[in-house]
Amino acid sequence: MASHAVREVQRIFNSIYDAIVEQRLPPGTRLTELNLVEVFAANRNHVRSALRDLSHLKLVRIEMNRGAFVEEPTPQQAREVFAARRVIEKAMIENAIDNMSAKDRKAISAHIAQEHALGHDPAKPEFIRLSGDFHRLLSRIAGNQTLGEMLDSLIARTSLIIALYEVQSGIQCSHDEHDHLAEALLSGDKAAAVASMEHHLLAIEKRLRLGPQKTEEVDLFEVFAGVETVK
Amino acid sequence: MASHAVREVQRIFNSIYDAIVEQRLPPGTRLTELNLVEVFAANRNHVRSALRDLSHLKLVRIEMNRGAFVEEPTPQQAREVFAARRVIEKAMIENAIDNMSAKDRKAISAHIAQEHALGHDPAKPEFIRLSGDFHRLLSRIAGNQTLGEMLDSLIARTSLIIALYEVQSGIQCSHDEHDHLAEALLSGDKAAAVASMEHHLLAIEKRLRLGPQKTEEVDLFEVFAGVETVK
DNA sequence: TTCCGCTAAATTGCTAACAATAGAACAGCG
DNA sequence: CGCTGTTCTATTGTTAGCAATTTAGCGGAA
Structure with a gap:
Protein backbone atom coordinates (compact mmCIF):
# COMPACT_ATOMS: atom_id res chain seq x y z
CA MET A 1 0.00 0.00 0.00
CA ALA A 2 2.74 2.38 0.93
CA SER A 3 4.92 1.34 -1.97
CA HIS A 4 2.71 3.34 -4.31
CA ALA A 5 3.58 6.53 -2.54
CA VAL A 6 5.98 7.86 -5.15
CA ARG A 7 3.47 7.03 -7.84
CA GLU A 8 0.82 8.95 -5.95
CA VAL A 9 3.03 12.03 -5.72
CA GLN A 10 3.88 11.69 -9.39
CA ARG A 11 0.21 11.37 -10.32
CA ILE A 12 -0.59 14.64 -8.58
CA PHE A 13 2.54 16.23 -9.99
CA ASN A 14 1.68 15.22 -13.54
CA SER A 15 -1.90 16.41 -13.33
CA ILE A 16 -0.89 19.84 -12.12
CA TYR A 17 2.03 19.95 -14.54
CA ASP A 18 -0.25 19.21 -17.47
CA ALA A 19 -2.81 21.73 -16.34
CA ILE A 20 -0.18 24.45 -16.14
CA VAL A 21 1.51 23.58 -19.43
CA GLU A 22 -1.82 23.38 -21.24
CA GLN A 23 -2.73 26.72 -19.71
CA ARG A 24 -5.83 25.50 -17.92
CA LEU A 25 -4.24 26.90 -14.76
CA PRO A 26 -3.31 30.52 -15.47
CA PRO A 27 -0.21 32.10 -13.91
CA GLY A 28 -0.88 33.43 -10.43
CA THR A 29 -3.58 30.90 -9.58
CA ARG A 30 -3.54 29.89 -5.96
CA LEU A 31 -3.22 26.19 -5.28
CA THR A 32 -4.78 25.49 -1.91
CA GLU A 33 -3.67 22.26 -0.28
CA LEU A 34 -7.05 21.13 0.99
CA ASN A 35 -8.48 21.91 -2.40
CA LEU A 36 -6.00 19.62 -4.10
CA VAL A 37 -6.51 16.96 -1.45
CA GLU A 38 -10.16 16.89 -2.40
CA VAL A 39 -9.58 16.94 -6.14
CA PHE A 40 -7.04 14.11 -6.13
CA ALA A 41 -8.42 12.19 -3.15
CA ALA A 42 -4.91 12.17 -1.79
CA ASN A 43 -3.37 13.02 1.56
CA ARG A 44 -1.85 16.35 2.34
CA ASN A 45 1.73 15.14 2.47
CA HIS A 46 1.58 13.84 -1.06
CA VAL A 47 0.08 17.09 -2.27
CA ARG A 48 2.79 19.05 -0.50
CA SER A 49 5.52 16.89 -2.00
CA ALA A 50 4.10 17.35 -5.46
CA LEU A 51 3.93 21.11 -5.00
CA ARG A 52 7.49 21.16 -3.74
CA ASP A 53 8.63 19.21 -6.80
CA LEU A 54 6.80 21.62 -9.07
CA SER A 55 8.45 24.55 -7.35
CA HIS A 56 11.83 23.03 -8.23
CA LEU A 57 10.81 23.18 -11.87
CA LYS A 58 9.77 26.79 -11.36
CA LEU A 59 6.23 26.08 -12.42
CA VAL A 60 4.97 26.79 -8.94
CA ARG A 61 6.01 29.37 -6.38
CA ILE A 62 5.71 28.50 -2.69
CA GLU A 63 5.46 31.39 -0.25
CA MET A 64 6.02 30.85 3.44
CA ASN A 65 2.79 30.53 5.38
CA ARG A 66 0.91 31.72 2.31
CA GLY A 67 0.69 28.71 0.07
CA ALA A 68 1.46 27.71 -3.50
CA PHE A 69 0.79 29.71 -6.65
CA VAL A 70 1.29 29.08 -10.34
CA GLU A 71 4.48 30.93 -11.23
CA GLU A 72 4.44 34.27 -13.03
CA PRO A 73 7.79 34.61 -14.76
CA THR A 74 9.03 38.17 -15.16
CA ARG A 207 5.77 37.06 -30.86
CA LEU A 208 5.60 37.96 -27.19
CA ARG A 209 5.11 41.27 -25.51
CA LEU A 210 8.03 41.28 -23.12
CA GLY A 211 8.26 45.02 -22.67
CA PRO A 212 11.43 47.10 -22.56
CA GLN A 213 14.78 45.39 -22.45
CA LYS A 214 15.57 46.46 -18.92
CA THR A 215 12.83 46.24 -16.32
CA GLU A 216 15.15 47.40 -13.57
CA GLU A 217 13.53 46.80 -10.22
CA VAL A 218 13.56 49.91 -8.04
CA ASP A 219 15.05 49.14 -4.66
CA LEU A 220 13.51 51.55 -2.18
CA PHE A 221 16.21 50.86 0.37
CA GLU A 222 18.83 51.89 -2.12
CA VAL A 223 16.86 54.89 -3.32
CA PHE A 224 16.51 56.27 0.18
CA ALA A 225 19.89 55.18 1.45
CA GLY A 226 21.21 57.81 3.85
CA VAL A 227 18.14 60.01 3.39
CA GLU A 228 16.66 61.36 6.57
CA THR A 229 12.89 61.02 6.72
CA VAL A 230 11.23 64.38 7.31
CA LYS A 231 9.95 64.61 10.86
CA MET B 1 9.20 30.68 15.39
CA ALA B 2 7.75 28.92 12.43
CA SER B 3 8.84 31.63 10.06
CA HIS B 4 12.38 30.31 10.24
CA ALA B 5 11.35 27.02 8.75
CA VAL B 6 12.73 27.59 5.28
CA ARG B 7 15.97 28.80 6.80
CA GLU B 8 16.17 25.63 8.84
CA VAL B 9 15.75 23.44 5.77
CA GLN B 10 18.32 25.54 3.94
CA ARG B 11 20.76 25.25 6.82
CA ILE B 12 20.57 21.46 6.70
CA PHE B 13 20.65 21.50 2.93
CA ASN B 14 23.77 23.66 2.84
CA SER B 15 25.63 21.61 5.41
CA ILE B 16 25.05 18.38 3.54
CA TYR B 17 25.69 20.09 0.21
CA ASP B 18 29.05 21.38 1.39
CA ALA B 19 30.00 18.03 2.87
CA ILE B 20 29.29 16.28 -0.41
CA VAL B 21 30.99 18.87 -2.60
CA GLU B 22 34.06 18.95 -0.38
CA GLN B 23 34.11 15.17 -0.49
CA ARG B 24 33.77 14.65 3.24
CA LEU B 25 30.74 12.51 2.44
CA PRO B 26 31.83 9.91 -0.12
CA PRO B 27 29.46 8.69 -2.83
CA GLY B 28 27.22 5.89 -1.64
CA THR B 29 27.14 7.02 1.99
CA ARG B 30 23.83 6.37 3.62
CA LEU B 31 22.10 9.37 5.16
CA THR B 32 19.84 8.14 7.92
CA GLU B 33 17.09 10.52 8.92
CA LEU B 34 17.35 10.06 12.68
CA ASN B 35 21.08 10.45 12.38
CA LEU B 36 20.71 13.81 10.68
CA VAL B 37 18.02 14.86 13.14
CA GLU B 38 20.55 14.36 15.92
CA VAL B 39 23.42 16.05 14.11
CA PHE B 40 21.45 19.16 13.18
CA ALA B 41 19.12 19.21 16.17
CA ALA B 42 16.27 19.58 13.72
CA ASN B 43 12.98 17.82 13.22
CA ARG B 44 12.47 15.02 10.80
CA ASN B 45 10.32 16.96 8.39
CA HIS B 46 13.02 19.52 7.83
CA VAL B 47 15.60 16.83 7.29
CA ARG B 48 13.33 15.10 4.82
CA SER B 49 12.72 18.32 2.92
CA ALA B 50 16.42 19.01 2.71
CA LEU B 51 17.10 15.50 1.43
CA ARG B 52 14.36 15.87 -1.14
CA ASP B 53 15.87 19.14 -2.31
CA LEU B 54 19.29 17.54 -2.60
CA SER B 55 17.85 14.66 -4.58
CA HIS B 56 16.50 17.16 -7.05
CA LEU B 57 20.06 18.43 -7.57
CA LYS B 58 21.14 14.83 -8.07
CA LEU B 59 23.53 14.99 -5.17
CA VAL B 60 21.41 12.54 -3.20
CA ARG B 61 19.45 9.50 -4.28
CA ILE B 62 16.28 8.60 -2.39
CA GLU B 63 15.16 4.99 -2.57
CA MET B 64 11.66 4.03 -1.55
CA ASN B 65 11.49 2.63 1.95
CA ARG B 66 15.29 2.43 1.98
CA GLY B 67 16.43 5.94 2.67
CA ALA B 68 18.78 8.52 1.21
CA PHE B 69 22.28 7.95 -0.16
CA VAL B 70 24.95 10.19 -1.58
CA GLU B 71 24.67 9.80 -5.35
CA GLU B 72 27.08 7.66 -7.34
CA PRO B 73 26.98 8.97 -10.90
CA THR B 74 27.64 6.36 -13.56
CA ARG B 207 42.07 13.09 -15.84
CA LEU B 208 39.30 10.71 -14.79
CA ARG B 209 39.01 6.99 -15.21
CA LEU B 210 35.61 6.74 -16.81
CA GLY B 211 36.12 3.33 -18.39
CA PRO B 212 35.00 2.28 -21.86
CA GLN B 213 32.81 4.58 -23.88
CA LYS B 214 29.76 2.34 -23.69
CA THR B 215 28.88 0.67 -20.41
CA GLU B 216 25.74 -0.88 -21.80
CA GLU B 217 23.59 -2.10 -18.95
CA VAL B 218 22.34 -5.65 -19.46
CA ASP B 219 18.58 -5.73 -19.14
CA LEU B 220 17.56 -9.20 -17.95
CA PHE B 221 13.99 -8.65 -19.00
CA GLU B 222 15.11 -7.96 -22.52
CA VAL B 223 17.57 -10.84 -22.53
CA PHE B 224 14.92 -13.32 -21.50
CA ALA B 225 12.08 -11.79 -23.46
CA GLY B 226 9.85 -14.54 -24.77
CA VAL B 227 12.00 -17.28 -23.27
CA GLU B 228 10.04 -19.99 -21.53
CA THR B 229 11.48 -20.94 -18.15
CA VAL B 230 12.28 -24.66 -18.00
CA LYS B 231 9.72 -26.43 -15.81
C1' DT C 1 -15.60 59.16 5.50
C1' DT C 2 -11.18 57.19 6.33
C1' DC C 3 -7.97 55.06 8.94
C1' DC C 4 -6.49 52.09 12.46
C1' DG C 5 -6.78 48.11 15.43
C1' DC C 6 -9.21 44.03 16.81
C1' DT C 7 -11.31 39.62 16.20
C1' DA C 8 -12.45 35.42 13.66
C1' DA C 9 -12.01 32.18 9.91
C1' DA C 10 -9.27 29.77 6.72
C1' DT C 11 -4.94 27.85 5.75
C1' DT C 12 -0.36 26.39 6.34
C1' DG C 13 3.24 24.37 9.41
C1' DC C 14 4.52 21.15 13.10
C1' DT C 15 4.53 17.28 16.23
C1' DA C 16 4.32 12.80 17.89
C1' DA C 17 2.46 8.42 17.76
C1' DC C 18 1.52 4.59 14.62
C1' DA C 19 1.95 1.43 10.47
C1' DA C 20 4.61 -0.73 6.94
C1' DT C 21 8.80 -2.06 4.95
C1' DA C 22 13.56 -3.91 4.16
C1' DG C 23 17.60 -6.15 5.88
C1' DA C 24 19.73 -8.97 9.19
C1' DA C 25 20.02 -12.52 12.34
C1' DC C 26 18.58 -17.01 13.10
C1' DA C 27 16.50 -21.56 13.04
C1' DG C 28 15.21 -25.69 10.49
C1' DC C 29 15.92 -28.74 6.80
C1' DG C 30 18.21 -31.12 3.19
C1' DC D 1 27.71 -27.40 5.58
C1' DG D 2 24.78 -24.68 2.66
C1' DC D 3 20.27 -23.30 1.58
C1' DT D 4 15.53 -21.76 2.42
C1' DG D 5 12.17 -19.67 5.02
C1' DT D 6 11.01 -17.02 9.20
C1' DT D 7 11.22 -13.80 12.99
C1' DC D 8 13.04 -9.47 14.70
C1' DT D 9 14.87 -4.92 14.64
C1' DA D 10 16.00 -0.59 12.67
C1' DT D 11 14.26 2.75 9.64
C1' DT D 12 11.13 4.98 6.67
C1' DG D 13 6.33 6.31 5.49
C1' DT D 14 1.72 7.87 7.11
C1' DT D 15 -1.82 10.01 9.64
C1' DA D 16 -4.49 12.94 12.51
C1' DG D 17 -4.68 16.49 15.59
C1' DC D 18 -2.73 20.80 17.26
C1' DA D 19 -0.19 25.33 16.91
C1' DA D 20 1.00 29.42 14.39
C1' DT D 21 0.23 32.60 10.75
C1' DT D 22 -2.13 35.27 7.39
C1' DT D 23 -6.04 37.63 5.69
C1' DA D 24 -10.46 39.57 5.65
C1' DG D 25 -14.25 41.53 7.86
C1' DC D 26 -15.96 44.45 11.33
C1' DG D 27 -16.32 48.34 14.39
C1' DG D 28 -14.84 52.45 16.58
C1' DA D 29 -12.37 56.83 16.73
C1' DA D 30 -10.49 60.95 14.54
Missing part, protein backbone atom coordinates in the same frame (compact mmCIF):
# COMPACT_ATOMS: atom_id res chain seq x y z
CA PRO A 75 9.97 39.48 -18.60
CA GLN A 76 13.58 39.26 -17.50
CA GLN A 77 13.20 35.60 -16.60
CA ALA A 78 11.37 34.99 -19.85
CA ARG A 79 14.29 36.37 -21.82
CA GLU A 80 16.67 34.21 -19.83
CA VAL A 81 14.65 31.11 -20.55
CA PHE A 82 14.77 31.78 -24.28
CA ALA A 83 18.48 32.57 -24.16
CA ALA A 84 19.08 29.32 -22.31
CA ARG A 85 17.01 27.39 -24.81
CA ARG A 86 18.98 28.81 -27.70
CA VAL A 87 22.22 27.74 -26.09
CA ILE A 88 21.08 24.24 -25.28
CA GLU A 89 18.99 23.45 -28.32
CA LYS A 90 21.49 24.72 -30.86
CA ALA A 91 24.10 22.43 -29.39
CA MET A 92 21.67 19.59 -29.09
CA ILE A 93 20.53 19.65 -32.67
CA GLU A 94 24.04 18.92 -33.85
CA ASN A 95 24.21 15.87 -31.65
CA ALA A 96 20.78 14.85 -32.85
CA ILE A 97 21.98 14.85 -36.45
CA ASP A 98 25.02 12.78 -35.50
CA ASN A 99 23.04 10.21 -33.52
CA MET A 100 19.94 10.03 -35.68
CA SER A 101 18.86 6.49 -36.52
CA ALA A 102 16.39 5.30 -39.13
CA LYS A 103 13.83 4.91 -36.38
CA ASP A 104 14.43 8.48 -35.26
CA ARG A 105 13.88 9.76 -38.78
CA LYS A 106 10.55 8.04 -38.88
CA ALA A 107 9.63 9.51 -35.50
CA ILE A 108 10.41 13.00 -36.77
CA SER A 109 8.35 12.52 -39.91
CA ALA A 110 5.52 11.06 -37.89
CA HIS A 111 5.52 14.01 -35.58
CA ILE A 112 5.41 16.52 -38.41
CA ALA A 113 2.52 14.63 -39.92
CA GLN A 114 0.73 14.78 -36.59
CA GLU A 115 1.18 18.53 -36.47
CA HIS A 116 -0.23 18.88 -39.96
CA ALA A 117 -3.16 16.65 -39.05
CA LEU A 118 -4.05 19.02 -36.24
CA GLY A 119 -4.26 21.86 -38.74
CA HIS A 120 -2.92 25.35 -38.38
CA ASP A 121 -5.48 26.13 -35.78
CA PRO A 122 -3.80 27.03 -32.54
CA ALA A 123 -6.51 25.34 -30.50
CA LYS A 124 -4.41 25.73 -27.44
CA PRO A 125 -4.27 22.52 -25.36
CA GLU A 126 -3.08 20.02 -27.94
CA PHE A 127 -1.16 22.51 -29.99
CA ILE A 128 0.98 23.66 -27.11
CA ARG A 129 1.74 20.16 -25.96
CA LEU A 130 2.55 18.94 -29.45
CA SER A 131 4.86 21.85 -30.03
CA GLY A 132 6.82 21.01 -26.90
CA ASP A 133 6.85 17.33 -27.81
CA PHE A 134 8.79 18.10 -30.96
CA HIS A 135 11.57 19.72 -29.03
CA ARG A 136 11.57 16.90 -26.48
CA LEU A 137 11.82 14.39 -29.31
CA LEU A 138 14.92 16.09 -30.66
CA SER A 139 16.36 16.15 -27.17
CA ARG A 140 15.85 12.41 -26.83
CA ILE A 141 17.54 11.76 -30.16
CA ALA A 142 20.50 13.92 -29.16
CA GLY A 143 21.03 11.44 -26.36
CA ASN A 144 22.16 13.58 -23.45
CA GLN A 145 19.62 12.91 -20.73
CA THR A 146 21.18 15.35 -18.30
CA LEU A 147 20.86 18.22 -20.72
CA GLY A 148 17.46 16.87 -21.71
CA GLU A 149 16.06 17.19 -18.22
CA MET A 150 17.22 20.77 -18.04
CA LEU A 151 15.58 21.50 -21.35
CA ASP A 152 12.34 19.89 -20.14
CA SER A 153 12.14 22.47 -17.42
CA LEU A 154 12.75 25.29 -19.89
CA ILE A 155 10.11 23.99 -22.28
CA ALA A 156 7.55 23.79 -19.50
CA ARG A 157 8.34 27.30 -18.38
CA THR A 158 7.95 28.49 -21.96
CA SER A 159 4.28 27.54 -21.78
CA LEU A 160 3.86 29.73 -18.74
CA ILE A 161 5.64 32.57 -20.46
CA ILE A 162 3.47 32.30 -23.54
CA ALA A 163 0.36 32.25 -21.36
CA LEU A 164 1.49 35.50 -19.77
CA TYR A 165 2.95 37.45 -22.64
CA GLU A 166 1.35 36.16 -25.80
CA VAL A 167 0.07 39.00 -27.92
CA GLN A 168 -3.60 38.17 -28.20
CA SER A 169 -4.33 39.48 -31.65
CA GLY A 170 -1.54 37.78 -33.54
CA ILE A 171 -1.96 34.61 -35.49
CA GLN A 172 0.46 32.28 -33.77
CA CYS A 173 1.88 30.15 -36.50
CA SER A 174 5.09 28.43 -35.64
CA HIS A 175 4.01 25.60 -37.85
CA ASP A 176 6.14 25.94 -40.91
CA GLU A 177 9.05 26.63 -38.62
CA HIS A 178 8.96 23.06 -37.39
CA ASP A 179 8.60 21.91 -40.99
CA HIS A 180 11.66 23.85 -41.98
CA LEU A 181 13.60 22.53 -39.02
CA ALA A 182 12.65 18.93 -39.73
CA GLU A 183 13.68 19.34 -43.34
CA ALA A 184 17.13 20.56 -42.40
CA LEU A 185 17.46 17.79 -39.86
CA LEU A 186 16.51 14.98 -42.20
CA SER A 187 18.79 16.29 -44.92
CA GLY A 188 21.64 16.21 -42.40
CA ASP A 189 22.60 19.82 -42.93
CA LYS A 190 23.96 20.86 -39.57
CA ALA A 191 24.48 24.52 -40.30
CA ALA A 192 20.98 24.88 -41.69
CA ALA A 193 19.44 23.00 -38.78
CA VAL A 194 21.21 25.12 -36.20
CA ALA A 195 20.22 28.30 -38.01
CA SER A 196 16.65 27.09 -38.29
CA MET A 197 16.47 26.29 -34.60
CA GLU A 198 17.82 29.69 -33.67
CA HIS A 199 15.38 31.38 -35.99
CA HIS A 200 12.50 29.37 -34.56
CA LEU A 201 13.30 30.22 -30.95
CA LEU A 202 13.84 33.89 -31.73
CA ALA A 203 10.55 33.92 -33.60
CA ILE A 204 8.64 32.56 -30.63
CA GLU A 205 10.20 35.18 -28.41
CA LYS A 206 9.44 37.96 -30.89
CA PRO B 75 30.42 6.91 -16.12
CA GLN B 76 27.70 7.57 -18.65
CA GLN B 77 26.16 10.27 -16.47
CA ALA B 78 29.61 11.70 -15.82
CA ARG B 79 30.21 12.10 -19.54
CA GLU B 80 26.82 13.74 -19.92
CA VAL B 81 27.59 16.22 -17.17
CA PHE B 82 30.82 17.24 -18.86
CA ALA B 83 29.15 17.47 -22.26
CA ALA B 84 26.46 19.67 -20.75
CA ARG B 85 29.05 21.86 -19.07
CA ARG B 86 30.89 22.36 -22.34
CA VAL B 87 27.70 23.45 -24.03
CA ILE B 88 26.65 25.85 -21.31
CA GLU B 89 30.00 27.28 -20.31
CA LYS B 90 31.25 27.89 -23.82
CA ALA B 91 28.17 29.95 -24.52
CA MET B 92 28.35 31.64 -21.17
CA ILE B 93 31.90 32.80 -21.51
CA GLU B 94 31.00 34.84 -24.57
CA ASN B 95 28.27 36.61 -22.64
CA ALA B 96 30.67 37.12 -19.77
CA ILE B 97 33.09 38.96 -22.04
CA ASP B 98 30.31 41.14 -23.38
CA ASN B 99 28.93 42.02 -19.95
CA MET B 100 32.20 42.27 -18.03
CA SER B 101 32.47 45.43 -15.94
CA ALA B 102 35.54 46.91 -14.28
CA LYS B 103 34.36 45.41 -11.02
CA ASP B 104 34.08 42.01 -12.62
CA ARG B 105 37.62 42.25 -13.93
CA LYS B 106 38.85 42.92 -10.45
CA ALA B 107 36.86 39.97 -9.12
CA ILE B 108 38.45 37.67 -11.68
CA SER B 109 41.94 38.87 -10.86
CA ALA B 110 41.23 38.57 -7.15
CA HIS B 111 40.07 35.03 -7.59
CA ILE B 112 43.13 34.00 -9.54
CA ALA B 113 45.31 35.55 -6.86
CA GLN B 114 43.42 33.55 -4.26
CA GLU B 115 44.08 30.35 -6.17
CA HIS B 116 47.78 31.15 -6.34
CA ALA B 117 47.86 31.94 -2.65
CA LEU B 118 46.54 28.49 -1.91
CA GLY B 119 49.46 27.02 -3.79
CA HIS B 120 49.43 24.17 -6.25
CA ASP B 121 48.67 21.75 -3.51
CA PRO B 122 45.38 20.02 -4.16
CA ALA B 123 44.54 19.97 -0.47
CA LYS B 124 41.07 18.89 -1.33
CA PRO B 125 38.44 20.82 0.64
CA GLU B 126 39.38 24.38 -0.23
CA PHE B 127 40.85 23.57 -3.60
CA ILE B 128 37.71 21.90 -4.88
CA ARG B 129 35.45 24.66 -3.65
CA LEU B 130 37.66 27.40 -5.02
CA SER B 131 37.80 25.72 -8.39
CA GLY B 132 34.01 25.64 -8.59
CA ASP B 133 33.80 29.22 -7.39
CA PHE B 134 35.71 30.38 -10.44
CA HIS B 135 33.16 28.88 -12.77
CA ARG B 136 30.31 30.26 -10.69
CA LEU B 137 31.91 33.70 -10.84
CA LEU B 138 31.99 33.59 -14.64
CA SER B 139 28.39 32.45 -14.63
CA ARG B 140 27.39 35.41 -12.50
CA ILE B 141 29.18 37.81 -14.82
CA ALA B 142 27.48 36.30 -17.85
CA GLY B 143 24.23 37.41 -16.27
CA ASN B 144 21.81 34.61 -17.10
CA GLN B 145 20.60 33.40 -13.73
CA THR B 146 18.43 30.66 -15.20
CA LEU B 147 21.38 29.11 -17.00
CA GLY B 148 23.48 29.81 -13.94
CA GLU B 149 21.32 27.69 -11.67
CA MET B 150 21.54 24.81 -14.08
CA LEU B 151 25.29 25.15 -14.17
CA ASP B 152 25.44 25.20 -10.38
CA SER B 153 23.92 21.75 -10.34
CA LEU B 154 26.43 20.50 -12.90
CA ILE B 155 29.36 21.95 -10.98
CA ALA B 156 28.22 20.30 -7.78
CA ARG B 157 27.82 16.97 -9.52
CA THR B 158 31.30 17.35 -10.94
CA SER B 159 32.67 17.16 -7.41
CA LEU B 160 30.92 13.85 -6.93
CA ILE B 161 32.24 12.58 -10.22
CA ILE B 162 35.80 13.55 -9.36
CA ALA B 163 35.46 11.86 -5.98
CA LEU B 164 34.44 8.66 -7.72
CA TYR B 165 36.64 8.55 -10.78
CA GLU B 166 39.73 10.59 -9.99
CA VAL B 167 42.85 8.68 -10.87
CA GLN B 168 44.61 8.58 -7.52
CA SER B 169 48.21 8.75 -8.62
CA GLY B 170 47.93 11.74 -10.91
CA ILE B 171 48.98 15.21 -9.91
CA GLN B 172 45.73 17.11 -10.39
CA CYS B 173 46.79 20.48 -11.64
CA SER B 174 44.06 22.45 -13.29
CA HIS B 175 45.71 25.55 -11.98
CA ASP B 176 47.36 27.09 -14.98
CA GLU B 177 44.21 26.25 -16.91
CA HIS B 178 42.29 28.82 -14.92
CA ASP B 179 45.17 31.25 -15.39
CA HIS B 180 45.05 30.79 -19.12
CA LEU B 181 41.29 31.17 -19.14
CA ALA B 182 41.40 34.36 -17.09
CA GLU B 183 44.02 35.80 -19.38
CA ALA B 184 41.91 35.22 -22.46
CA LEU B 185 38.89 36.65 -20.68
CA LEU B 186 40.59 39.82 -19.53
CA SER B 187 42.08 40.42 -22.94
CA GLY B 188 38.59 40.18 -24.41
CA ASP B 189 39.54 37.53 -26.92
CA LYS B 190 36.33 35.55 -27.31
CA ALA B 191 37.66 32.81 -29.54
CA ALA B 192 40.60 32.19 -27.24
CA ALA B 193 38.43 32.20 -24.15
CA VAL B 194 35.96 29.72 -25.62
CA ALA B 195 38.77 27.46 -26.74
CA SER B 196 40.41 27.71 -23.36
CA MET B 197 37.20 26.79 -21.58
CA GLU B 198 36.66 23.81 -23.81
CA HIS B 199 40.22 22.68 -23.29
CA HIS B 200 39.88 23.07 -19.53
CA LEU B 201 36.71 21.02 -19.30
CA LEU B 202 38.06 18.30 -21.57
CA ALA B 203 41.22 18.20 -19.48
CA ILE B 204 39.29 17.65 -16.27
CA GLU B 205 37.37 14.83 -17.90
CA LYS B 206 40.54 13.27 -19.30
